[in-house]
Amino acid sequence: MTLPSTYRKVVATKFTTNFREAAAIVEEPLPTPEAGEVLVRNLYAGVNATDVNVSAGLYTPGAQPPIDLGLEVLGEVAAVGDGVAHLQVGMPIVSMYTGAGYREYSVHKASHVLPVPEAKPEYMALLLSGMTAAVGLNVAGEMKSGETVLITAAAGGTGQIAVQLAKLAGNHVIGTCSTEEKAAFLRELGCGRVINYRQEDFAAVLREEYPNKLDIVYESVGRQMFDAALDNLAIRGRLVIIGAIAEYVSGAEVISAPRIWTKLLAKSASVRGMFLPHFFVEHLPTELPKMIDMVATGKLRVQIDPTEFYGVDAVVDAVEFLHSGKNAGKVVVRF
Numbered sequence: 001m002t003l004p005s006t007y008r009k010v011v012a013t014k015f016t017t018n019f020r021e022a023a024a025i026v027e028e029p030l031p032t033p034e035a036g037e038v039l040v041r042n043l044y045a046g047v048n049a050t051d052v053n054v055s056a057g058l059y060t061p062g063a064q065p066p067i068d069l070g071l072e073v074l075g076e077v078a079a080v081g082d083g084v085a086h087l088q089v090g091m092p093i094v095s096m097y098t099g100a101g102y103r104e105y106s107v108h109k110a111s112h113v114l115p116v117p118e119a120k121p122e123y124m125a126l127l128l129s130g131m132t133a134a135v136g137l138n139v140a141g142e143m144k145s146g147e148t149v150l151i152t153a154a155a156g157g158t159g160q161i162a163v164q165l166a167k168l169a170g171n172h173v174i175g176t177c178s179t180e181e182k183a184a185f186l187r188e189l190g191c192g193r194v195i196n197y198r199q200e201d202f203a204a205v206l207r208e209e210y211p212n213k214l215d216i217v218y219e220s221v222g223r224q225m226f227d228a229a230l231d232n233l234a235i236r237g238r239l240v241i242i243g244a245i246a247e248y249v250s251g252a253e254v255i256s257a258p259r260i261w262t263k264l265l266a267k268s269a270s271v272r273g274m275f276l277p278h279f280f281v282e283h284l285p286t287e288l289p290k291m292i293d294m295v296a297t298g299k300l301r302v303q304i305d306p307t308e309f310y311g312v313d314a315v316v317d318a319v320e321f322l323h324s325g326k327n328a329g330k331v332v333v334r335f
Contacts, residue, residue, distance in 0.1 A: 009103030011066040015057035022055040033081035045101035046072030047331035070101020074124035092119040122302040133162035134287040140274040145170035147215035155182035157330035203228035303329030
């Protein structure tokens with residue numbers, strides 16, 4: 001494989017949730033992998049709602065800009081360092097770390113990359129999105145069969161996987177979305193009830209159809225959607241917070257209300273945060289291979305949003321597209 005002398009990447013030159021304001025493209029000499037490392041030619045980068053948290057410096061405490069951006073990568077091994085025997089040049093792999101994604105080449109510890117059957121972006125979507133769904137439901141949510149599970153932002157990168165995992169476990173799944181196109185997609189995935197919150201009153205639907213019946217809520221939106229889900233938890237219901245995309249850019253909404261225990265104690269219900277880095281290493285060996293096999297055998301469907309974003313020059317547009325809510329499925333940048 002012929003390698004260039006330089007490569008380009010996206011960095012944050014200042015810390016802000018305004019991704020466009022933070023991002024800049026720089027060119028650097030191509031690194032050489034050291035012992036135990038591999039150089040990867042990036043083919044796809046995953047776009048995530050939390051990219052604006054990365055650009056704000058929330059994932060790199062103590063660091064000063066510039067910092068590298070982008071979390072997920074699917075690529076092919078371009079060079080290997082000494083002592084690396086299980087990976088060969090040309091092999092497709094997936095990997096994840098802060099700064100790995102939005103660049104043309106990336107260096108990884110060989111022990112931190114995972115070979116995949118082929119260079120399909122669907123496999124990359126299992127890293128952050130898939131692992132968040134699996135750990136959020138199975139570990140934090142303690143999901144069983146025969147439960148009622150609400151997935152907010154259900155047509156997004158992580159929501160679509162959560163819907164299918166909950167359905168495959170034998171549960172009634174409710175999914176929220178913003179368009180009829182997304183609603184049709186969610187019905188295909190197995191949602192027993194789809195709530196288009198632009199056409200229906202989300203809180204009223206839960207109050208009238210699922211009063212005190214939500215065993216698990218997989219919540220990633222925040223604001224009024226969080227409030228309505230909390231109000232309709234079942235006895236011993238679990239509300240798992242995996243994000244709050246509606247509050248990322250503007251900041252957490254400040255409200256005046258009785259303390260949250262007043263809505264939890266009488267139901268023995270709970271609210272649980274699930275920040276993937278606290279679970280990733282422990283559960284990666286069990287959860288990710290299962291999902292890779294499910295995608296390879298057709299048991300799990302991962303929809304990649306068809307909107308095309310090419311190269312580091314398109315990264316900012318891709319992040320803003322995701323935050324516009326127009327995406328249906330996982331947004332990726334192609335290289």
